Amino acid sequence: MDFAFTEEQEFFQQTVRDTIDRIIMPRVQELDEREEFDFDLWREFAKLGYLGIRHPEKYGGMDLDVISQMIFYEELFRGDVGFAMTVTMQILMGTYFIGRFGTEEIKQKVLVPAIRGEKIGTICFTEDQSGSDLAGTRTTAVLDGEEWVINGTKMWITNAPTCNFCTVLATTDPSQGIKALNFFLVEGDMPGFSRGQRLKKLGSRSSVTGELVFDNVRIPRDYLLGEELGKGVQYAGEILNEVRVMTGLAACAIARMAMDDAKQYANRRVAFGNPISKYQLIRSKFATFWAWYEASRWYCYRCAWMIQEGLPCLNECMLAKMFATEMCLAAVDEATRIYGGNAFAMEYPPQRYFRDARFLLYGGGCHEVLQDYLGRVYLKEG
Amino acid sequence: MNMLVLVKQVPDTEAIIRARSDTVLDIEDKYALNFFDEFAVEEALRIREKSGKGTVTVVTLGSKKAADALRRGIAMGADEAFQIEDPALEEADAFATAKTLAAFIEGRDFDVILCGKQAIDDDSGAVGPALAQFLGIPYLTSIVALEITGEGKEARAAREIEGGREVVTLPLPALFSAQKGLNEPRIPQVAGVMKAMKAQIAKIDLQALGLSPEDVRPRTKILKFHPPRKRPGVKMIEEEFPRNVEVLVKILREEEKVI
Numbered sequence: 319m320d321f322a323f324t325e326e327q328e329f330f331q332q333t334v335r336d337t338i339d340r341i342i343m344p345r346v347q348e349l350d351e352r353e354e355f356d357f358d359l360w361r362e363f364a365k366l367g368y369l370g371i372r373h374p375e376k377y378g379g380m381d382l383d384v385i386s387q388m389i390f391y392e393e394l395f396r397g398d399v400g401f402a403m404t405v406t407m408q409i410l411m412g413t414y415f416i417g418r419f420g421t422e423e424i425k426q427k428v429l430v431p432a433i434r435g436e437k438i439g440t441i442c443f444t445e446d447q448s449g450s451d452l453a454g455t456r457t458t459a460v461l462d463g464e465e466w467v468i469n470g471t472k473m474w475i476t477n478a479p480t481c482n483f484c485t486v487l488a489t490t491d492p493s494q495g496i497k498a499l500n501f502f503l504v505e506g507d508m509p510g511f512s513r514g515q516r517l518k519k520l521g522s523r524s525s526v527t528g529e530l531v532f533d534n535v536r537i538p539r540d541y542l543l544g545e546e547l548g549k550g551v552q553y554a555g556e557i558l559n560e561v562r563v564m565t566g567l568a569a570c571a572i573a574r575m576a577m578d579d580a581k582q583y584a585n586r587r588v589a590f591g592n593p594i595s596k597y598q599l600i601r602s603k604f605a606t607f608w609a610w611y612e613a614s615r616w617y618c619y620r621c622a623w624m625i626q627e628g629l630p631c632l633n634e635c636m637l638a639k640m641f642a643t644e645m646c647l648a649a650v651d652e653a654t655r656i657y658g659g660n661a662f663a664m665e666y667p668p669q670r671y672f673r674d675a676r677f678l679l680y681g682g683g684c685h686e687v688l689q690d691y692l693g694r695v696y697l698k699e700g
Numbered sequence: 701m702n703m704l705v706l707v708k709q710v711p712d713t714e715a716i717i718r719a720r721s722d723t724v725l726d727i728e729d730k731y732a733l734n735f736f737d738e739f740a741v742e743e744a745l746r747i748r749e750k751s752g753k754g755t756v757t758v759v760t761l762g763s764k765k766a767a768d769a770l771r772r773g774i775a776m777g778a779d780e781a782f783q784i785e786d787p788a789l790e791e792a793d794a795f796a797t798a799k800t801l802a803a804f805i806e807g808r809d810f811d812v813i814l815c816g817k818q819a820i821d822d823d824s825g826a827v828g829p830a831l832a833q834f835l836g837i838p839y840l841t842s843i844v845a846l847e848i849t850g851e852g853k854e855a856r857a858a859r860e861i862e863g864g865r866e867v868v869t870l871p872l873p874a875l876f877s878a879q880k881g882l883n884e885p886r887i888p889q890v891a892g893v894m895k896a897m898k899a900q901i902a903k904i905d906l907q908a909l910g911l912s913p914e915d916v917r918p919r920t921k922i923l924k925f926h927p928p929r930k931r932p933g934v935k936m937i938e939e940e941f942p943r944n945v946e947v948l949v950k951i952l953r954e955e956e957k958v959i
Contacts, residue, residue: 326897329771333893336732340887367890380890 321616323385330386334393337366342397349398349524350670355480356524359401364435369408373417377425378433384560384626388619391564395571399674400524406564407476407525408432412439414557415485415501415543424503424541428483437482442472442530443554449474449680450687452487452551453496457532459488459542466502466542468535471514474680478528479516482506486532487554490547499550501543510535521673555632559625562635562682566618566642569678570611573649576671577607580656587658594656603652611649614642633695636688643678643685650675701754701852703744704808705778706801706815706827707737708760709769713820722924731765733772736816738885739878743846744814745777746883751848754811755779759804761789761797767901775888775896786906788913796916798830803909805835811852813875817842825877832875839875840868844882848872 323331341362349356363369372387373379382390387409394402413432416424416439431437448454457470468488475484483505491498504511514529544553581604584595594600621638624631650671654661661668679685711717712730720726733741744756757780758773760766770781784800792800805813813832818825825841832839845858849869857876858867888896906916935951937944952959 329768330893330897332732332768333772333775333888333896337887365889366887371890380894382894 321619323389327386327389331389331393334368334390335396338393338397342401346398347667347670349401353518353523355404355477355526356401360404360435360438363401363405369405369435370433372409373413373429373433377417377429385619385622387560388563388567388622392567392571392615395568396575398524399568399572399677400522402568403476403522403525403677404438406568407440408435408438410560410564411441411557412477412481412483412485414441414560415553416483416503418553419501419543419545420503421540428503428505432483438477438480439483439485440475440477440481441485441487442475443487444474445471446473450683452499452554455487455489455499456492457486457488458492459486459490459500459502461490461539462536464539465536466539468502468504468510468532468537470532472530472532474517474527475530476525476527478530479513479526481530484530485543486530487550494548496551497548499554500547501550501553502537503541503543504532504535504537508535508537520676521670522677558682559621559631559635562639563618563621563625565678565682566614566621566635566638569639569642569646569675570615570618572671572675572678573607573611573614573646576650576653576668576675577604577611579667579671580604580653583660584656600656603656607645607649607652610645614638614645618642633692636683636692639682640685640688640692643675646675646678701747701751701812701848702810703747703754703756703812703814704805704810705737705740705744705756705758705773706760706813706831707741707758707769707773708734708816708819708821709762709766710734710819710821719925719927723922725925731768733769734816734819734821736818736820736878736880737769738772738776738816739880739882740814740816740876741773741776741778742883742885743876743878744812745886747812747846747848748777751852757782757810759784759801761785761792761800763790770901771896771899772888774899775892776886777888777892780902781899782902782904784904784909788906788916791918792916793918793920794824794826794830795919797827798834799916800906800909800911801827801831802834803911804904805831811872812848812855813837813873815875815877817877817879828875828877835873835875837873837875838870839877840870841877842879843876844879846876846882 370379371382371390374381391406394405413429416429420429432439445456459466459468468486470488486502486504487499488502489498490500510533512531514531516526516528519527544550584600585593587594618638621631621635624634654668654672657666657668660666709731711727712732715728715730718726748754748756756778758770758778759782760769761784763785767783770783774781784804815828829839829841840857842859843857844860847856849856853872854869855872855874856867856869858865937947939947
């Protein structure tokens with residue numbers, strides 16, 4: 319048993335942290351306030367090559383190990399959460415199926431420019447009536463000759479207003495439930511594809527989120543991303559392992575930032591003649607956070623290790639995502655209490671962590687659905 | 701055009717440092733490449749890129765953590781890295797460091813040697829000039845501009861002096877120490893970071909350099925570390941203008957004795 323990062327991973331972590339500190343940290347407040355996707359920052363960031371960390375070198379990627387990828391995500395989420403969402407969408411969800419199942423032609427046309435940051439991608443699971451409930455997917459894909467015809471509307475899609483391509487979850491037979499789910503590639507310039515309303519969000523506001531509409535979009539037959547029909551739900555489970563660990567580490571990063579800010583505030587803020595960090599009730603908040611934070615973070619890295627080793631870890635990744643997110647929500651709440659009334663003012667950071675952290679609840683499965691599933695598994699097998 | 705850059709891993713500016721005893725410091729495990737060394741590495745890379753040929757080598761003295769300074773150099777674009785490590789160098793001062801580096805450079809061919817104007821941990825700023833002295837080559841400290849001229853035989857460098865800029869021409873090989881403002885150091889690309897992660901760092905000990913522990917015996921001795929004085933709390937002057945100016949002047953003159 320070895321819980322240590324390698325020397326190389328430590329160096330990688332330090333370098334990524336330094337990069338985020340230099341190019342993202344100074345802009346965090348502005349990015350949140352502007353509520354726009356920052357193309358200049360995107361281009362600057364893309365030049366550094368991180369968008370290719372999980373793809374093969376052949377396509378301009380780095381083929382980094384899973385632990386190092388997770389180290390990258392954790393450091394990235396210390397910075398602006400909205401920007402981090404766009405980046406992780408591009409690296410992980412937005413290009414996952416293209417990298418795994420795309421033809422060589424698709425990879426050259428879509429993956430290579432995506433790694434360079436020249437094309438922006440996204441994945442579309444959610445609809446207005448379904449999200450964590452994948453069986454509720456109503457978007458359809460019907461084979462017509464040598465083309466699939468896609469119809470439906472996707473909602474809550476990260477990068478929807480800016481994306482150049484998307485991976486779409488659709489059913490090839492609505493009567494078959496989850497057994498007929500498949501992933502398809504749609505490009506942004508295809509007839510029938512359009513971008514609907516953009517959503518105004520509580521947090522992660524520098525990532526743009528909205529609706530995508532597919533009205534008789536005709537795509538080539540080989541734009542089906544998968545080895546055979548009906549395996550979509552299995553593939554979804556596989557990508558969701560990585561998404562959940564990434565989300566868990568995002569939670570750790572946001573929580574740590576909030577509590578580190580709160581630590582500085584507690585040392586500075588004087589009440590009843592002393593810095594408030596001298597009071598036991600304030601100290602206990604840090605002690606409790608510290609314990610939960612360490613437990614969350616190392617459980618997430620254990621899951622990352624399981625993914626890397628190819629071990630089955632669907633349940634573990636769900637547990638990690640849920641546990642780390644609940645830890646984060648408690649931490650950002652405690653941070654606002656340490657800041658007292660100042661937490662309510664927009665010029666102090668706690669409100670931003672408080673708002674941004676809420677998004678963690680939904681990505682990778684909402685907790686009520688995960689709890690229901692995990693409870694069922696535990697009662698049966700645990 | 702071959703460049704050598706002297707680099708050092710130093711405690712991060714945010715690392716907590718406490719004196720355990722008069723001469724021993726407890727330093728929190730947060731280290732980074734010395735702030736001024738980044739300008740030196742960047743400048744070497746720019747000279748290589750501009751001339752279209754040559755190599756950039758980075759070298760450091762020190763044990764385990766020191767290698768990270770070299771990896772940072774490689775991540776930025778350096779071609780080769782050397783770590784000089786020896787138990788006899790643990791207490792190395794500026795003299796010992798310069799002496800060791802001089803032995804390392806002997807027999808190697810460098811046109812330009814660059815280093816930071818000082819390391820932000822001990823702030824001595826002496827290694828560069830001492831090394832140039834041992835090598836018998838010219839040097840210029842705290843440069844803010846550097847240009848290779850005379851078909852690679854000369855360099856024109858500038859530094860800021862009171863009220864202006866001093867421009868100096870030196871024959872190469874020469875040593876330069878970098879001041880902030882020389883350039884804007886690049887952020888490493890992930891390809892460079894990966895290269896740095898995988899790089900085998902060549903290690904050299906004193907014996908390989910033909911030196912004995914006596915050759916690098918420190919010539920300075922640390923007697924005592926004094927922690928900086930704690931900053932007093934903020935004092936608010938409650939009076940209204942212009943009475944507050946009078947109070948401020950009184951404090952500065954009589955209490956703080958600074959005017």
